[in-house]
Amino acid sequence: AQTVTQSQPEMSVQEAETVTLSCTYDTSESDYYLFWYKQPPSRQMILVIRQEAYKQQNATENRFSVNFQKAAKSFSLKISDSQLGDAAMYFCAYRSAYNTDKLIFGTGTRLQVFP
Amino acid sequence: EAGVAQSPRYKIIEKRQSVAFWCNPISGHATLYWYQQILGQGPKLLIQFQNNGVVDDSQLPKDRFSAERLKGVDSTLKIQPAKLEDSAVYLCASSLGRSNQPQHFGDGTRLSIL
Numbered sequence: 001a002q003t004v005t006q007s008q009p010e011m012s013v014q015e016a017e018t019v020t021l022s023c024t025y026d027t028s029e030s031d032y033y034l035f036w037y038k039q040p041p042s043r044q045m046i047l048v049i050r051q052e053a054y055k056q057q058n059a060t061e062n063r064f065s066v067n068f069q070k071a072a073k074s075f076s077l078k079i080s081d082s083q084l085g086d087a088a089m090y091f092c093a094y095r096s097a098y099n100t101d102k103l104i105f106g107t108g109t110r111l112q113v114f115p
Numbered sequence: 116e117a118g119v120a121q122s123p124r125y126k127i128i129e130k131r132q133s134v135a136f137w138c139n140p141i142s143g144h145a146t147l148y149w150y151q152q153i154l155g156q157g158p159k160l161l162i163q164f165q166n167n168g169v170v171d172d173s174q175l176p177k178d179r180f181s182a183e184r185l186k187g188v189d190s191t192l193k194i195q196p197a198k199l200e201d202s203a204v205y206l207c208a209s210s211l212g213r214s215n216q217p218q219h220f221g222d223g224t225r226l227s228i229l
Contacts, residue, residue, distance in 0.1 A: 004157070035217070044118070045158075045206065045220040091157050100171055101210070102148065103218060105157025 002027045004094050006106035013082045014114050020067075021077045021109045023092030031097035034068065034075045039108075040088040048090070051075065053097070079111075087113045117141065119221035121207050127227045133195035136224045140188070140209030146170075147184055148218060149192050150206040158206055164190065165212060194226075202228045 003026045013019035025034070036048040051059045051068050058066050063083075067076045079086055089110050093103040120139040128134050140147050146165050150158035161180065163171040166187040175182070179198070184190040194201055204225050208218040 037220075044222045047217045047219075050217060093157075100163075101146070101212075102160040102163055102171060103150075103158070105159070107155070107157050 002029070002032075002094050002096070002104050004092055004104050004106040006092055006109050008109045009107070010110045010112070012112040012114060013079070015082055015084060017082055018078060018080045019082055019111065021079075021090050021092075021111065023075045023077070023106060025073050025075065025092070025094050027073070027094065027096075029096055029098065033095045033097060034066075035093040035095065035103065036064070036066070036075075036077045037091045037093060037105075038086075038088045039091065045091070049077065082113050084113050084115065087111055119207055119209050119219055121205075121221035121224055123224055124222060125225050125227075127229065128197055129229050130199055131196040133193065134197055134226065135191050135193045136205050136207075136226075138190045138192070138207030138221060140190070140207070141219055143211070144209035144219075145187070145212040146210045147190050148208040148210075149182060149190070150208065152204040152206055152223070154203070161192070161205075197226075197228050199228050202226060 005024045032053045034051045037045045039045040049061045063080045065078045089108045091108045092106040149161045152158040161175045162182045164184040167184045182192045204223040206223045207221045210216050210218045
């Protein structure tokens with residue numbers, strides 16, 4: 001069975017600085033998708049960025065980028081030029097490319113942004 | 116486009132009572148998911164529908180939880196009878212159903228069991 005581990009329960013960053021959130025996963029599958037979701041307090045979960053395992057190039061979405069290391073099964077999220085609105089819970093998630101498309105989530109990292 | 120709609124936003128009941136949650140997915144989304152998010156944890160899939168058929172309900176406690184998706188659109192999730200450990204946020208999500216398509220989440224229903 002696949003598992004997702006987020007070892008940082010909380011992180012903090014100052015506005016305009018850069019922060020990196022860690023995620024590791026375990027799978028025996030060769031093809032899959034990885035996601036970072038953001039969940040602000042009492043608000044809906046929204047997709048931040050996604051990565052297809054067959055792509056070597058790291059995904060980038062504006063200030064958000066990932067460092068995908070397939071051999072190491074590592075998928076970290078880098079937030080550049082942090083803004084107050086980035087404060088939220090961040091969840092790393094795995095989805096198989098085969099017979100099921102359910103998301104398997106980590107336990108989350110709470111990001112605080114200080115002015 | 117309108118997002119995934121869920122109701123109610125909050126529900127408080129006593130243990131052994133029953134409760135139901137409603138979800139309306141994004142128009143045209145064939146796949147609908149119900150996740151349970153216990154405080155301090157990531158969401159866990161309870162059940163997945165493809166149109167009105169069940170694809171995966173392996174983690175649904177079937178002795179007390181049930182779900183249906185009427186005509187392949189709206190869905191309801193029911194708990195009867197509720198236990199203290201059912202206190203959680205229940206998230207509904209929908210997608211187009213192809214594996215490279217993202218899931219879109221609703222605001223969730225926060226359930227508290229007294």
